[in-house]
Amino acid sequence: MQAEIITIGDEILIGQIIDTNSAYIAKALNKIGVSVYQITSIQDDKTHILKALKEAEGNADIIIITGGLGPTKDDITKHTLAEYFNDSLVLNQDVLKHVEHIFARYSSNPISQLNVNQALVPSMATVLHNEYGTAPGMWIEHNSRVFVSLPGVPFEMKELIDISVLPRIQSKYKCPFIMHKTYLTYGLGESALAERIEAWEDALPKHIKLAYLPNLGKVRLRLSAKGFDKNAIVSEMDRQEQLLMPQIKDIFMGIEGFEDTLEEQIGKTLTILGQSVATAESCTGGRIAEQFTSHPGASEYFKGSVVSYATQAKIDVLNIPEALILEHSVVSAAVAEAMAMQALKMFKSDYAIATTGNAGPSKATDKEELGTVFIAIASKTGVYSEKFNLGDLRIKVVNKAVDKALEMLQKEILKNR
């Protein structure tokens, strides 16, 4: 069984927004055993929508469409769906009541015609209740295909996927089991890794697929399998893991839960240990703090951060001695370590991460090259730092520094366990 995702909206095609909806939907579908054949982003244009629907009908059993359901003239998805199915739009009383209910918060006047029109749906559609917005989701069955139309606003779309769409797919179809497992390796290039595990890779059974995902010094190996016999898949994946592991044990960094980022893994470990972390960030500008706090439950283990972006802030807020900075320069191991120790002390945390570096495009100090970053990890057993040269592209330097810092922290926590 295959799905296709169609996202409608000129804002995607002019690059004004990044399409995050598709990744959410693809991941959600994968979890219940539905593979995504293709993701197609198209314009708010009737001809284009009709063409994409026709093609998707040839590719997939389930077609999920997002966008173009607002009340204004540039929103044409609903009318185009009605045309595609030779259907007409009818007023749905439940949706109308919900729209009226939403506007009752703001005004006691009757709602406008544009908002009444939000309650129009193709007569053949089953309405999926959208708690957070005026545009209902729609479920249409046609030619043994399912077409689902959802609003493009991400949190409305997500709620509809989770509450309405997935359960309906699961009750309509017998879905296979899809399993992904990703092994994080570090320190060996993609091609060298591929050569090392070639014999194992060549002997993989047909229903297990291997992918290499290289990214800045790390290579993730993803094994994927799909089938109706869940137990057989799980045990075959286990068997392959046991064959793989001895070959990568010198470069193996951990198994990535399909959704667990490194900071989530760290968060889980710290929560279990009842320990905490704080950060003192210069070149990473708060990004490490932001990554920790982007996950619910961060308050269990994340104490806080001092983002000492300006050199003076390192002196005034982090209490780094000015003499130390003058002696070693602001981008130095000594300053990174002092920052980490200060963060540990100020936030009374068990671990602290500090970063200082020249992210570019201009340099904070002439002493070190562009791309040089010092990262320090402090804990109750002491402090240490590493120096990295992370290239000359600002965004790459910052992202790599965040990754390195999290890796160093993870290793330190595991060492102290």
Added chain:
Amino acid sequence: MQAEIITIGDEILIGQIIDTNSAYIAKALNKIGVSVYQITSIQDDKTHILKALKEAEGNADIIIITGGLGPTKDDITKHTLAEYFNDSLVLNQDVLKHVEHIFARYSSNPISQLNVNQALVPSMATVLHNEYGTAPGMWIEHNSRVFVSLPGVPFEMKELIDISVLPRIQSKYKCPFIMHKTYLTYGLGESALAERIEAWEDALPKHIKLAYLPNLGKVRLRLSAKGFDKNAIVSEMDRQEQLLMPQIKDIFMGIEGFEDTLEEQIGKTLTILGQSVATAESCTGGRIAEQFTSHPGASEYFKGSVVSYATQAKIDVLNIPEALILEHSVVSAAVAEAMAMQALKMFKSDYAIATTGNAGPSKATDKEELGTVFIAIASKTGVYSEKFNLGDLRIKVVNKAVDKALEMLQKEILKNR
């Protein structure tokens, strides 16, 4: 002239990564006058790639493909391109030298066959030099179409687009001029706004397109135009702006440069004024700092941040009196204002933003509801705060709080100018 973007990679279709490459390419193409007809994400599968190429050839003049150029078995783009064009792969000596040069940093041994193979390109392809990686970009002309194949690693792809692909497109084609202008409004719903400006919208000339982009209380109005007479387009866009402005002046928040985010606008204003900002963040967890520092030049105006995520950190690091927290609770106007004043003082900045709230899913305090956030702005003229209820979805609460904080700061800066 139309382009299609094809991104190849199972990691996109299983939702393991978000496709950011397409947005970058789409925006870059738009800037030089090339419209993107469609973005298609497909599997690492020969049949699927061949089908997508065929369809794209029917849709577009320029087809830009990313992904699948690595050295391992799951990378099949190059072979599939050769098959599509009935061509064969030949060893390119310049690419081979570059690959050898990259590996010479790590080892003096000869490079492996997998890496030699990175220098194989279809004989009809023009090689685009990839400074940062082993996979070359490729430019292939066929049936009056241009096919460009680029590596999927974002910073390699970006460099190739900027340095090689855009200049080549501009020298091959006479590109029209594309102009977008986005007006940010606040406080009026999408449908009410649409009714208010209906007469103006209906009278827009055919070559000017209006889009409504609603997002959490704000509605952005985007005007887009395209044509070969740049002066005529600019003056017509100006004329329409002059007709629109009087109708939205009570809700108008500013003109969004197509790339300028709110924090970039603030950064530019502060840089011009020679002023600075710092933040004290609780529920936003460093996200405001991260947004400021994600842009080059942030050190001109961004001093730093204290992310006082734990209540104790507000006392220990920000020096908020414990009595104040006990009296008002940690989620309160009094605490938000004290945080902002402390940040202003500690970082010696001209402005400071503070946030404290219950982002959920659990609450930091029972006094206020889930979703309640207090935001304070301090400046040399004093401090004030506002209370918001931002709903019950964590990510929504945090994102809205960041937006509100930046809006409040922008208004304050403009007021004091």
